[in-house]
Amino acid sequence: MSKIATLTIDGKSYEFPVVVGTENEVAIDIKSLRGVTGGVTTLDPGYKNTGSCESAITFLNGEEGILRYRGYSIEELAEKADFLEVAYLLIFGELPTKEQLDKFHNDIKAQSQVDEDIKKILDGFPKAAHPMGVMSALTSALIAFNPTSVNVDSEEEMYQAIVRIMGKFPVLTAWTYRKRAGLPLDYGDDSLGYVDNFLKMMFKKPNGEYTSNKTVVNALDKLLILHADHEQNCSTSTVRMVGSSHAGLFASLSAGINALWGPLHGGANQAVIEMLEAIKSDGGDTHKFMNKAKDKEDPFRLMGFGHRVYKNFDPRAKIIKKSADDVLSALGVQDPILDIAKGLEKEALEDSYFVDRKLYPNVDFYSGIIYRAMGIPVEMFTPMFSLGRLPGWIAQWREMRLKKEPIGRPRQVYIGENLRSFKPVDKR
Numbered sequence: 001m002s003k004i005a006t007l008t009i010d011g012k013s014y015e016f017p018v019v020v021g022t023e024n025e026v027a028i029d030i031k032s033l034r035g036v037t038g039g040v041t042t043l044d045p046g047y048k049n050t051g052s053c054e055s056a057i058t059f060l061n062g063e064e065g066i067l068r069y070r071g072y073s074i075e076e077l078a079e080k081a082d083f084l085e086v087a088y089l090l091i092f093g094e095l096p097t098k099e100q101l102d103k104f105h106n107d108i109k110a111q112s113q114v115d116e117d118i119k120k121i122l123d124g125f126p127k128a129a130h131p132m133g134v135m136s137a138l139t140s141a142l143i144a145f146n147p148t149s150v151n152v153d154s155e156e157e158m159y160q161a162i163v164r165i166m167g168k169f170p171v172l173t174a175w176t177y178r179k180r181a182g183l184p185l186d187y188g189d190d191s192l193g194y195v196d197n198f199l200k201m202m203f204k205k206p207n208g209e210y211t212s213n214k215t216v217v218n219a220l221d222k223l224l225i226l227h228a229d230h231e232q233n234c235s236t237s238t239v240r241m242v243g244s245s246h247a248g249l250f251a252s253l254s255a256g257i258n259a260l261w262g263p264l265h266g267g268a269n270q271a272v273i274e275m276l277e278a279i280k281s282d283g284g285d286t287h288k289f290m291n292k293a294k295d296k297e298d299p300f301r302l303m304g305f306g307h308r309v310y311k312n313f314d315p316r317a318k319i320i321k322k323s324a325d326d327v328l329s330a331l332g333v334q335d336p337i338l339d340i341a342k343g344l345e346k347e348a349l350e351d352s353y354f355v356d357r358k359l360y361p362n363v364d365f366y367s368g369i370i371y372r373a374m375g376i377p378v379e380m381f382t383p384m385f386s387l388g389r390l391p392g393w394i395a396q397w398r399e400m401r402l403k404k405e406p407i408g409r410p411r412q413v414y415i416g417e418n419l420r421s422f423k424p425v426d427k428r
């Protein structure tokens, strides 16, 4: 592989270094482009061909359907690790020893109290408020109650901010759900594991004891691992962009929550269930909805299908699909929309429109079916995605800050009016 790329503009040639990553990804380093060419930039809407950074956290190969966190395959981590271990791996770069993991969990537990005044902010929202809007507001509000987590420059200050948000985010997520459900807020139990404690905060009945359901705990632990990071996706790029101005960690995460909310991104897991329900109530005719998805005049898209990077099966979708069968049978849940989903997948994978465009089920296609079987309402699906993605956002923010990356500030190509003079209103 040549270490130099040559660009010729107006007959003049310019050379740029070629960067090759540890998995042989090749990039042209154009840091000097504007300077050496007198102002020429690149244009790449949606950054489909543009690398924003060098990162050592997550590796994706979209053509082969590979996903690895810090070099470990998603298949192995989903099967053998637990979510807190994976969070530690993503953030600090190595799988923790037992002592490191226990300290991390204890430091998180020590930070899992939320200021009682946060409840006043939560009470200010109407019950019908979308939980993602509530969560981005509460995450931002944490800044006011944790001022030492705002300007974090040292690794120690970052660590304290990290365990603080890892401790408080599950509480805020569970409280957001219980507020909507009209249930009293529950504080959890420090003797439980991270995921088990979250489920207790979500589902403990005010007039009953909480009993852990191992199937549900293990299924949610796996789902959170599968959602934990995904290199430079829309919401992670947002967290990096906001963090690059040295806004604090909580402010950056709040922005990431809002980016994930969109139906083209994390909001798709909610949109998938709404789509499958629509197909079911319409008589289960998947073919009609397939035609809508292929009709360019129709804005309808097959939610949970397609991906910017994966042009093969999303490896997470494969694992979640299998887990859906296991969890529903373990819970004795019959959900007709699982069969509709499988039918839709089969039909799409035999349809040239989807095959030609390499549109396969993504992480959002089956996840909602498991959340629903666990008793999680559809409007809480994207907050569950946020809970899983939290360590990935933190890891990417920390890497960007520790590498002292410059503030993000893309250029543009101006296509507006050329210089013109102001006309008084009576002359227009």
Ligand code: SDX
Pocket: 046, 229, 230, 232, 233, 234, 263, 264, 265, 266, 268, 293, 294, 300, 301, 302, 303, 304, 305, 306, 307, 308, 309, 357, 359, 362, 363, 364
């Ligand atoms: C996530 O980036 C990440 O890593 C994200 C994520 C993560 O972990 O962070 O993986 C999580 O966001 C998963 C994606 C969830 N979104 C959805 O399921 C929404 C439905 N999918 C699409 O909207 C779409 O596939 C995207 C947004 C996911 C990707 O869009 P791209 O890469 O910009 O692709 P495109 O819109 O240019 O589509 C290429 C072609 C177009 O047709 P043509 O113009 O070539 O004729 O494929 C078509 C599109 O119309 N197409 C679809 C489709 N997705 C793409 N047609 C019907 N249904 C779809 N779902």
